[in-house]
Amino acid sequence: MEQLIQHLKSYYPLSDEASKALSNCLEKKCFAKNDYLIKAGRICRYFYFMERGALRGFYNLNGKEITHWFGFENTFITSFHSYITEQPSVENIQFMEGSIMWAISKKDLTGLFDRYHELERLVRIIYENYYIRLEERYVNAQFKTAAELYSDLMEKSPHILERVPLGYVSSYLGMTQETLSRIRKLH
Structure with a gap:
């Protein structure tokens, strides 16, 4: 748990209380x-921090799994749409x-927001970072070639190629x- 608290403090300072x-x-x-952390059709009622491990988020489309994100150590994880909208x-x-x-x-976290505004600010910053990554991924998918997407992955997230x-x-x-x-043969 200490790893989590220290990681949170790297986003925003938190009081001891x-x-x-x-x-x-x-x-x-x-x-x-x-x-599975969550399966399609179920409501995600928790916000998670990954201390150790790896996971993926995916959709099922016409019997095919479409992976759209990965999560690794020191990452905040949830099914954001389900968690926020219930x-x-x-x-x-x-x-x-x-x-x-x-x-x-979600109930406990919301209760903490009411008592500790610094936690509300912290989670807002986490949400903002998530949104930025989401927008970058969308823009890249729209405007980059397959080779450019692979090069970006090798440069920015080589651990994905090692673990996935x-x-x-x-x-x-x-x-x-x-x-x-x-x-990959060309690189």
Whole structure:
């Protein structure tokens, strides 16, 4: 839990009182490879921090899995649309490795916001960072070639290529495995 609190303080300073109150609401959860954090059709009621592990978010479209994001250590995880709207998730979140997560319910987190405005600011900053990454991914998908997307991935997130099966990587990049193989041979 100390790793989480220190990571949070890198976003925004937290008082000892707020840190303690947050710690009291966190629950440690362990997951095995291939477990699901959330399945499509279920409501996501928790906000998570990944201490260790790897997972992916994906949609099912006409019987095909479309991977749209990955999560690794020191990452905040939730099915954002479901968590915020309290509507059923349209995505699945599945572990690719055994993982350790810290969970806080939406109810508990909202209660902390009312008592500790610094926590509300902190989570706003986390949401802003998420939005920026989402917009960058959207823009890149619209304007970059497959080769450029792969080059960007190698430059900015080489750990993905080391830890994620290539089928998931090709789906994430929006290309077939054959196209990804051809591009990799050129690099």
